[in-house]
Each structure stands twice: as structure tokens, then as C-alpha cells.
Amino acid sequence: MQHDKTSNEPLTEDRQGEVLLQNTIDPNNTQKKLYLESYGCQMNFSDSEVVASILAQDGYATTRNIAEADLVLINTCSIRDNAEQRVRNRLTEFQHHKQQNPELVVGILGCMAERLKKNLLEEEKLVDIVAGPDAYRDLPNLISEVGTGQKAVNVLLSREETYADISPVRLDQGGISAFVTIMRGCDNMCSFCVVPFTRGRERSRDPKSIVAECHDLFNKGYREVTLLGQNVDSYRWNLSSKGELKNPTEEAMNFAQLLQAVANVSPLLRVRFSTSHPKDMTDDVLEVIASNHNVCNYIHLPVQSGNTAVLFRMNRGYTREWYLERIEAIHRIIPDCAISTDIITGFCGETDAEHRDTVSLMEKVQFDYAYMFKYSERPKTLAERKFEDDVPEEIKGKRLTEIIELQTAHSLAANERQVGTIQEVLVEGPSKRSELQFCGRNSRNSMVVFDRKQAEKGSYVQVKITGCTSATLFGELID
Ligand code: SAH
Ligand code: SF4
Numbered sequence: 001m002q003h004d005k006t007s008n009e010p011l012t013e014d015r016q017g018e019v020l021l022q023n024t025i026d027p028n029n030t031q032k033k034l035y036l037e038s039y040g041c042q043m044n045f046s047d048s049e050v051v052a053s054i055l056a057q058d059g060y061a062t063t064r065n066i067a068e069a070d071l072v073l074i075n076t077c078s079i080r081d082n083a084e085q086r087v088r089n090r091l092t093e094f095q096h097h098k099q100q101n102p103e104l105v106v107g108i109l110g111c112m113a114e115r116l117k118k119n120l121l122e123e124e125k126l127v128d129i130v131a132g133p134d135a136y137r138d139l140p141n142l143i144s145e146v147g148t149g150q151k152a153v154n155v156l157l158s159r160e161e162t163y164a165d166i167s168p169v170r171l172d173q174g175g176i177s178a179f180v181t182i183m184r185g186c187d188n189m190c191s192f193c194v195v196p197f198t199r200g201r202e203r204s205r206d207p208k209s210i211v212a213e214c215h216d217l218f219n220k221g222y223r224e225v226t227l228l229g230q231n232v233d234s235y236r237w238n239l240s241s242k243g244e245l246k247n248p249t250e251e252a253m254n255f256a257q258l259l260q261a262v263a264n265v266s267p268l269l270r271v272r273f274s275t276s277h278p279k280d281m282t283d284d285v286l287e288v289i290a291s292n293h294n295v296c297n298y299i300h301l302p303v304q305s306g307n308t309a310v311l312f313r314m315n316r317g318y319t320r321e322w323y324l325e326r327i328e329a330i331h332r333i334i335p336d337c338a339i340s341t342d343i344i345t346g347f348c349g350e351t352d353a354e355h356r357d358t359v360s361l362m363e364k365v366q367f368d369y370a371y372m373f374k375y376s377e378r379p380k381t382l383a384e385r386k387f388e389d390d391v392p393e394e395i396k397g398k399r400l401t402e403i404i405e406l407q408t409a410h411s412l413a414a415n416e417r418q419v420g421t422i423q424e425v426l427v428e429g430p431s432k433r434s435e436l437q438f439c440g441r442n443s444r445n446s447m448v449v450f451d452r453k454q455a456e457k458g459s460y461v462q463v464k465i466t467g468c469t470s471a472t473l474f475g476e477l478i479d
């Protein structure tokens, strides 16, 4: 199991079972102990920090040792079937701990909890608590209910909850890079996607609390924040759907303005964000990136497919041409901007010709990085109700392998283009392989590994790039 946490993957990454640990451990060892394991996207990891904070108030310290835990929580993901299967397998491993400690309380949080609701209690006998993404403030009550011998469920979704006032306990992040959630839920209803069902309606968080959290992180030594939302471009504060001020005494804010406000916290605080939506990404946002050195030159812009008819079936709200125009706008407005994407292969009815359009779009755009998946049908989604999941598994797999190979070549070429250049790197800490080497990212989000010398964690250094693989740049520190 992986214990360290790299913090720059977009809202895509299907991360597996990482144990998050809070820095402060009670010296007297009297506190109740929480073992918290997280799966899924950055949003889930960010939510786990909110959960740790709510439970710290209730007397829980986090532990990495499940054997000493009083409470085991798993924050789960439903995005693809295999994400759920992984959690189910993990639950069978917990059986043993529950036998050893019958008092142990086991809870399922997050998207699987929301999707399956109380059925989870029937399907997984060792589970005591089921709590959806908007129910975390209720966890102390749910735990007390279990104390009286019952099972406890809260899967109510909210139209308002943003946990704005909760200062998340930063778990295990190395103290340099942090996630800051700016909005929750999603209203887009892409036909393949379960997120609108598991996360509920879209709502934006008060910008004052976002900026205050970023100031606080900076004062604690953090040097990078990643603003999180399923579709950051639809961030809006104090504006009705008709474009009128909800509260006339307060200013309205869109995403470009929020990004600028966070960039103003300090020129030494790097700002990233995820995820942009091609149908909504405006030039205003691109201009904020271009005009602020500390807003990173990196955009994650999921395309899903390169074919307009497939995009229509996916209900994505844009065409191939529209997407390519947005890519042109990025290159026009931000010189040297890295772009990554998400792609699904084998969506309902995808023909070979439609798949070839995805390949040709990849060739045209030359993404720096891509997260690629086989389509996995999700219950209750529009696609499940309207279309047949008719592309054979074998073809889905073949198409996936083809685009992964193509992307690996593109990622390598993108990194090779950086060899010989000098890159500004924010030092995150020792590299995975050796204590003698440090690693960090450049503005384009490429991981750079270099000899440690006198560099300090959290500082910005200049590194001359001397070599690369498709995933990493190698270089030498310049004095
Ligand atoms: N809000 C982001 C993505 C969130 S989900 C966006 O709109 O782009 C992350 C990624 O998982 C998606 O971009 C998509 O590529 C993939 N994904 C979502 N549902 C999927 C499904 N049913 N099968 C396969 N991949 C899926
Ligand atoms: Fe899912 Fe689409 Fe919302 Fe992204 S924008 S979370 S893919 S519904």
C-alpha cells in the first residue's frame, strides 16, 4: 500500500487505498483512534481531510495501524465498476480485524455510500455506518448511534453544504501542496457519469473562506494550492441563474475572478486547479493564467472522445471542433502551457471510425498527459437507461491499449522537448528512489528529479533539464 501522496493529479485519478495520517499524535496515547483509507479522486482526498477535522473535534486521532483503531472509515469511489470492486475486496480483509476487536466500528463514506445507501448494510455485514459526501458533520452522531447497538445511515444530499467553515486537517501531504475545495456536486449530467448522483447538485463555496484558507496554508508554509471542483468553470458566487446579484451588498464572483483573488495571496503561492470543462472554459481564465506567474501553466481539459456524434451521446455539450478551438485559445493566450485530458474508449455504440477520430484528435493536440479508461456502465446514468453497452470488452481493451501507447509516445516527446531548458521547480521533498535526490514540479506539472545539494523543501529552484522518461524529467540544480 502506498503511504505517500502525490498531490497534483486531476479529479480523475482512481487512487487506491491510501492511508492518510495527521501529523499530531497524542503523546499520552489516550485518544480514540481513527484509521481512514481513501479511494478515488482528489475531491475524496480533500473530503477525508474534512472528515479527519470533524472527528478530531470529537476526540479522534488518526492512526496508520488498523490493529489499534477504534474506528475504520473508507472513503469510496463509484466512478467505474472496478473502483467499487476494489473497496469490496478491501472490506473482506477487514473481517479479520472485526473478529479480533468486536467493538471496532466500520464506516463507508463517499460516493459508494451515496450510490448504494442502506443496501450496503445488507450486502456488507461488517459495515456499521454509511455516510454520503454531504453527511460528514453528522459522523459523531452516527458513531454514537452505533454505540447503542444500531447501524447508522445518513445519505442526505444537500444544496448548500460546502464545509466552508471547516478547516481541514492536512493529512500526510509533506506540508507543501494542498487541495482546496471550491465547489461541490455537478449539474452536467454527462450520460456516462455517476458523479451527479453521488455528489448531488452543484454549489460554490464562499470565496472569502477559500481565500482565507489559502492565506492560512501559505502562513503554515504551504507553497501550492490546487482548487478543486468537478467543473471549476461553472464556479459562481452570489449570482442567480438569471445573472442577478443574490445579495446586493456583496460582490459576485466567477472562476476567473476567484483564481485572481487566490493568485493575489502571495506571488510565492503556486495556484493550480482541476477540472476545467471544455464547454465552459473562458478566455478570461486563460488570461488570468497568462498574466500571473504563480498560476501554473497547466490545464486539465477532459475531451472524453474525439468524435462529435459520440460527444453528443455522452451529453458533453461540445463538438470536436469546439474542443480544438479551446485548445487553440490556450496556445494563443498562454505560451508554453501543458495540457492533459481524460479519454473513454468503447462508449455505447462507438464505431471503429469514431474511435479513429479520438486517435486523430490526440495526434492533433499532442497532450502532455492523459488518463484513459474503458467505458464502465454505471447504474441509473442516462447512458445506462438510453443506450446499450454494446462495444465488446475485447474491443474496448484493444482501443484502450492503442491510445495508451500513443499517449506514452506523446508524453515522452513532450518531455524530450524540455530537455536542455531551465525550469523553475517547487521542491516537494526527497524523491521516491533516493534520499540524496529531491523532486518537485515545474509550472507545467512535470515531475522533476535532481541531486539534492543545498536545495530546501518548499523553495523554488532553477533546474537544468538533462534527460527524461515519459513520466519524469531529470536535471541539475543551478546555483
Ligand atoms: N468532472 C470531470 C471528471 C470527473 S470523473 C470532468 O467532467 O471532466 C473523471 C473521469 O473519469 C472522467 O473525465 C471520465 O474520463 C472518467 N469516467 C467517468 N465515468 C466513467 C465511466 N462510466 N466509465 C469510464 N470512465 C469514466
Ligand atoms: Fe461527471 Fe460530466 Fe460532471 Fe464531470 S462534468 S463530474 S464527467 S457529469
Ligand code: F3S
Residues within 6 Å of the ligand: 011, 012, 039, 040, 041, 042, 043, 044, 076, 077, 078, 079, 110, 111, 194, 195, 198, 199
Ligand atoms: Fe470522485 Fe469517484 Fe466520487 S472520482 S467524485 S470519488 S465517484
